[in-house]
Every structure is written in structure tokens, then in C-alpha cells.
Amino acid sequence: MRPKQTKDVRSRKRKSSRNVLIIVASFFILSALMRLGSGAGPALAREFESLTAPAEPDYCIPTDGLEALVTSLQERERNAEKREAEIAERLATLAIAERVYEENMQDLLAAEEALSQTIAQANSAADEDINKLTALYENMKASESAPLFEQMEPDFAAGFIARMRSETAANILASLPAESAYAISVVLAGRNANIQSE
Structure with missing residues (x-):
């Protein structure tokens, strides 16, 4: 029987302590309601705003x-x-x-190409003219062409003599005065010497 009695005592104590807690909680709630009603609400709101407002920096x-x-x-x-x-x-x-620059370079290259062609044509025409004159001098008698060669500069005359057949060139040189023939011969020998040294 004693265990049953102790259980009853314990359950009564628990119920009474619960009742006390309920009464204390209701006092707190009642007190809060009274404060809200008496103007505590705005004060609490201000306090809440101050808690949520950004804090001013401590430095300047x-x-x-x-x-x-x-x-x-x-x-x-x-x-x-x-x-x-x-x-x-x-x-x-x-x-x-x-x-x-690119446009000028293209123009320059085109002008260079045109100039090269012109020079080639001029060289070709000059060669043709010299070949014609050489053939003309070769077909003349040595006694007729010798006075012409005597009037020419030795370099110029040597150019024609070098292109002629050996027999014709020898006849013209033989018909020239010794000084002219010697000067032309020196030029011809100098040309061959330069060719050999190169």
C-alpha cells in the first residue's frame, strides 16, 4: 500500500507545481498587457528600432x-x-x-618594271644598232672604214673592232695610223685582261 500512496503524493505535488507555474505565467502576461496598454508599446517600438538601426561608425x-x-x-x-x-x-x-606606303610601293614596283622593260628595249635596240653598224663597217673596204675609226675614241672604236671578224678587224687596224691602232689594241687587251682576272 505504501508505494501507491507515494505515487499519489508525487502526482499531487506535480499538479500543484504546474498550477503555480501557470499562475506565475499568467501574471507575467497580464503585466505585459498592462504595459502595452499604458504607453509601453511606443517605448518598446523605439527600443526595437534602436536595436535594428545601423550603428554609426566609431571612426571619422x-x-x-x-x-x-x-x-x-x-x-x-x-x-x-x-x-x-x-x-x-x-x-x-x-x-x-x-x-x-603600300600604294606608293605598288606604284614604284610598277614603275620599276616599266623602266626595266624600257631599258631592256633600249639595250636591245642599241645592240641591234651596234650590230648593224658593225656589219656595215665589216662590209666596207678597210681603206674606207679606217678614216672613220681614226676619228673615233679608242674605247668606242674597240667596241666595234671586238665584234668584227678577226680578218676584217686586222685589215682595219692595218689601215689605221700606228698611234690609233695602238690605242685601240691597248683597250682591247685591257678588256681581255679584266675578263681573265674576274
């Missing part, structure tokens, strides 16, 4: 230094933009100069 930023820094950064940005514009302008100028 000097505005003069900050303004100077911002001004300096803006100045640098303007200078950078100015340099970029100058570089872009230089690149555009360089592109134009390069295009003009």
Missing part, C-alpha cells in the same frame, strides 16, 4: 582627404582617356600612312 572619415582622392582618381581617368584617344588617333594615322 576626413572629407578633405576623400575629396582629394576622388579628384585625383577623376584626373587620372581623364588623363587615361586622353592618352587612349591620342593612341587611337596615332593608330589611325599610322594605318593611313601604311596604306599610302
Whole structure:
């Protein structure tokens, strides 16, 4: 029987302690309601706002230094933009100069090609003329062509003599005065000497 009695005692104590807790909690709730009704609500709201409002920084930023820094950064940005514009302008100028250079180079190459063709034609025409004159001098009698060779410069005369057949050239040199024949012979020998040394 004793265990049953102890259980009853314990359950009564628990019920009574619960009742006490309920009564204390209801006092707290009642007290809170009274405070809300008597103007505690605005005070609590202000307190809540102060808790959620961002805190002011504990340090102070000097505005003069900050303004100077911002001004300096803006100045640098303007200078950078100015340099970029100058570089872009230089690149555009360089592109134009390069295009003009390419066009001029094409014109120069075309002019060089035309000049080479003209020189080749002139050389060919000059060779033809010299060959014709050489053939003409070869067909003349040595006594008729010798006075012409005597009037020529030794270099010029040697050019014709070198192109002629040996027999005809010998006859012309034999018909020339000794001084003229010697001068032409020296030029001819000098030409052969240069060829051999090269």
C-alpha cells in the first residue's frame, strides 16, 4: 500500500507545481498587457528600432582627404582617356600612312618594271644598232672604214673592232695610223685582261 500512496503524493505535488507555474505565467502576461496598454508599446517600438538601426561608425572619415582622392582618381581617368584617344588617333594615322606606303610601293614596283622593260628595249635596240653598224663597217673596204675609226675614241672604236671578224678587224687596224691602232689594241687587251682576272 505504501508505494501507491507515494505515487499519489508525487502526482499531487506535480499538479500543484504546474498550477503555480501557470499562475506565475499568467501574471507575467497580464503585466505585459498592462504595459502595452499604458504607453509601453511606443517605448518598446523605439527600443526595437534602436536595436535594428545601423550603428554609426566609431571612426571619422576626413572629407578633405576623400575629396582629394576622388579628384585625383577623376584626373587620372581623364588623363587615361586622353592618352587612349591620342593612341587611337596615332593608330589611325599610322594605318593611313601604311596604306599610302603600300600604294606608293605598288606604284614604284610598277614603275620599276616599266623602266626595266624600257631599258631592256633600249639595250636591245642599241645592240641591234651596234650590230648593224658593225656589219656595215665589216662590209666596207678597210681603206674606207679606217678614216672613220681614226676619228673615233679608242674605247668606242674597240667596241666595234671586238665584234668584227678577226680578218676584217686586222685589215682595219692595218689601215689605221700606228698611234690609233695602238690605242685601240691597248683597250682591247685591257678588256681581255679584266675578263681573265674576274
